[in-house]
Structures are given as structure tokens and as C-alpha cells.
Amino acid sequence: MKLSWQLLQDLEQKHGGCFYLLDLSKFKDNYCQFLGSFRSIYQNTNIGYSYKTNYIPRICQSVYELGGYAEVVSQMEYDLAIKIGVPPARIIFNGPLKYPRDLERAVIAGSTVNLDSLQEVQIICELAQKLPAQQISVGLRCNFDIGTDLISRFGLDVENGDLDYIFEKFKELGNCHVKGLHCHFTTAQRSLESYALRAKKIIETTDKYFPDRPPEFIDVGGGYFGHMDEDLRQQFDFYIPTYQEYAEVIATQFKQRFTGDLQPELIIEPGVALVANVMKFVGKVVALKTIRSRHLALVTGSIHTVKPSKQLPLTVYKNESNHAHIESNTPIDLVGYTCMEHDCLYPAYPVPVSVGDYTVFDNVGAYSVVFKPPFIWPSPPIVSYDSTTNIYTLARRQETTQDVFATYEI
Ligand SMILES: Cc1ncc(COP(=O)(O)O)c(C=O)c1O
Incomplete structure (x- = not known):
């Protein structure tokens, strides 16, 4: 699976703000x-x-x-x-x-x-x-x-x-x-x-x-x-x-x-x-901030989507047209969408990131999609990659608000 920023942007436009990639x-x-x-x-x-x-x-x-x-x-x-x-x-x-x-x-x-x-x-x-x-x-x-x-x-x-x-x-x-x-x-x-x-x-x-x-x-x-x-x-x-x-x-x-x-x-x-090694999770950097000495980048994912028990291998695909990153060599915490303080997908990432970059976490295939709770956000889609045809197809669509609340009496 050869990824690039452009390919990830195409997939995002088709499937939504964050998604899993499955390599069957x-x-x-x-x-x-x-x-x-x-x-x-x-x-x-x-x-x-x-x-x-x-x-x-x-x-x-x-x-x-x-x-x-x-x-x-x-x-x-x-x-x-x-x-x-x-x-x-x-x-x-x-x-x-x-x-x-x-x-x-x-x-x-x-x-x-x-x-x-x-x-x-x-x-x-x-x-x-x-x-x-x-x-x-x-x-x-x-x-x-x-x-x-x-x-x-x-x-x-x-x-x-x-x-x-x-x-x-x-x-x-x-x-x-x-x-x-x-x-x-x-x-x-x-x-x-x-x-x-x-x-x-x-x-x-x-x-x-x-x-x-x-x-x-x-x-x-x-x-x-x-x-x-x-x-x-x-x-x-x-x-x-x-x-x-x-x-x-x-x-x-x-x-x-x-x-x-x-x-x-x-x-x-x-x-x-x-x-474990057959799935990746793709999240996008959507906001940057600095609070006193702490630099943060908000990613469209959470510890509930990647389940990091160790620091998962991460590759950042840079949006070359956007140069607005935090001007510092100070490490950045890549944090998630939940309201939990400990929702940090990657603490102290050592390289500057920009809004629009894609973060791709590897080794997320085990006990991830089956453990993802409907806490705050529905489940992301799963896009399957076929190495023989080089084609990406949907293995599971994005969960909707309706899916999440379908079993409740409203
Ligand atoms: C009975 C049984 N078999 C197989 C497994 C798979 O374990 P693992 O995913 O660690 O290989 C489990 C996991 O708890 C299990 O309970």
C-alpha cells in the first residue's frame, strides 16, 4: 500500500474525515x-x-x-x-x-x-x-x-x-x-x-x-x-x-x-x-494550539479508534501547500476528539505538523474496531485495499447518528 498526501485526501473526500485502511x-x-x-x-x-x-x-x-x-x-x-x-x-x-x-x-x-x-x-x-x-x-x-x-x-x-x-x-x-x-x-x-x-x-x-x-x-x-x-x-x-x-x-x-x-x-x-499489522488508521490534523509550554495538534481520531497500548508506529503525510505549523522544535502532543484529558494518540511527537496533514497509525488491526465505543463519535469507515488491482473499496461504511440511536426508544 503506497500512500501519499494526495491519495489520502482523495480517500478522505470520498469516505469522510477519518478512516481505517485494511490490507487483506x-x-x-x-x-x-x-x-x-x-x-x-x-x-x-x-x-x-x-x-x-x-x-x-x-x-x-x-x-x-x-x-x-x-x-x-x-x-x-x-x-x-x-x-x-x-x-x-x-x-x-x-x-x-x-x-x-x-x-x-x-x-x-x-x-x-x-x-x-x-x-x-x-x-x-x-x-x-x-x-x-x-x-x-x-x-x-x-x-x-x-x-x-x-x-x-x-x-x-x-x-x-x-x-x-x-x-x-x-x-x-x-x-x-x-x-x-x-x-x-x-x-x-x-x-x-x-x-x-x-x-x-x-x-x-x-x-x-x-x-x-x-x-x-x-x-x-x-x-x-x-x-x-x-x-x-x-x-x-x-x-x-x-x-x-x-x-x-x-x-x-x-x-x-x-x-x-x-x-x-x-x-x-x-x-x-x-x-494486528493489517490495518492502519488515518486521522487528519485539524487544529493547532499552544497552551503555556504545551503544543497540541487535534487529530480526527482518538485513543478509542487506535487503542494504543504501546506507541504505535506513526507516519505523517504533510500537506505541502500549508506552511502554518507551530514554529518550534518543541514536541507536540497529538490529541483526540474526546473530552478526556488522557486522549493522546501520540505524546511528544518530535516533528512539526500542520493543519491538513494526515497522521497514519500502523498496527491497529487487533481489538480496535471491535472495541470502539460510540462515545462522542460514531465509528469511522473501513476502506479495504486490494494490492492486485490497486483499488480501494468500502468494507464498512461510516456509522451514522441514526445507527447509534437505532436501538433506543425515542
Ligand atoms: C479462546 C481464545 N482463543 C483465541 C484468542 C485470541 O487471542 P489473541 O488475539 O491474543 O491471539 C482468545 C483471546 O482472548 C481466546 O479467548
């Missing part, structure tokens, strides 16, 4: 590279793309076209997968809250539902009793110690007897079985050690509960880092692993443990790793 081919490249790294070691690997990280339908459709699963954690996301044509059997339904009707429907339709609590197990047992002729299969989300201080709240403790109870109960029922085990942990460092440990522990749990024959799948969840520029990488005070390194610590253990015909499908559920 970059997403597909990430997908193929990530999967390729795992498959080069353990062929029977598949991706379940985490919809919640960024559920732009075009991204989700690409996942389906590339042969991946839809990894969803709500009925809303499940409905989206069905709407874009994903067959139920290609949907993995995770998450702590699944209403009984949604859970039952998904299981009967043939989706993989990973149960998160004994209450969900109970719903499945009642369903099995109601439908004795129906074979019911589910996955179980497992929770074990991976050496972090925080005790994760998700899944079933593999050490307190809950799994023994479930396997026993399903045996009694006769028409219920566990087709696979799942786990997912989010850790700050997303380190190779933690992945090595989770792969080891889920394989050990599998060995305990499937002594004769491995299950259909073992799902090790998501939480991996993706590609990032050197500037961003430098802001972490720990090592950022590559796709290949994640594959080596996980897939190698699968290759060593499972040989011949008895190779369970290894499922990985990346979100951030595939989507």
Missing part, C-alpha cells in the same frame, strides 16, 4: 506463513481464527476461503460465521457464556463446542437424555498451571476431579463423547516457554484421558505475537518470538508424541498474530 492480502500472507510454520513440522495443523480480535466480514471470509475454522465466543459471532457461509462444522464455539439454546443448537448442527464449566456439561447431559438417539460430541476447555501468578478463570481444572467426573458421566450416558481438548491462556509476555509448557500439559492431559487413542483434535488456543516493525519491537523489554519459533516449541512436541495414523488435528487460534 497482508492478512492472507500472515495466515499462510503462520500455518505454514506449523505444518512444516506437524502437517495436521489448522487455524481457528479468533473472530473477536477483528470480525470484519471480509477477513472472516478470507479465513474460510483459506480453509480455516471460525473461532467464535458468542452467538453474535456464530451468526456472522453462518451469514458469510461458514458451515457449522467449520465453527469452533468457545467462551465462558453460552446460553443453553445457543449451545444446544451449535452442538446439534455439528460445530465444535468447547465446554467451559460444569454448568455447560450439565446442559449437554440433559440434551443427551432428551435425545437418546443423537450422538453428541463436545470439546473441553482445560485449565492448568502454566507458571503465571494469575489463576486463569477459564475452563475446567484438570486436577480437581472435574474431568474424571465428566468422562464418567458421559460413559454412563452412552451417547455423549469428548472429541477433543482445548486450552487458551493470555500472558503478558506471550513467551516461548509458556507455549512449550501449555503444549506439554495439554498433551499430558490427553494421554491421561485418551490412553488408547488420541482425540480428534487438540486445540492450544491463541495469544501469539505477530510481525512488528523494529520501532514497536524495541518498546517491549522482553523477546518477541517469530511464527516459526512458536511453531517449533508447540508443533515439535506434537510430532514427537503422535506418529503414524494416530495424529490428532492440532488447532491454533491466533488473533493478534494475524491481524
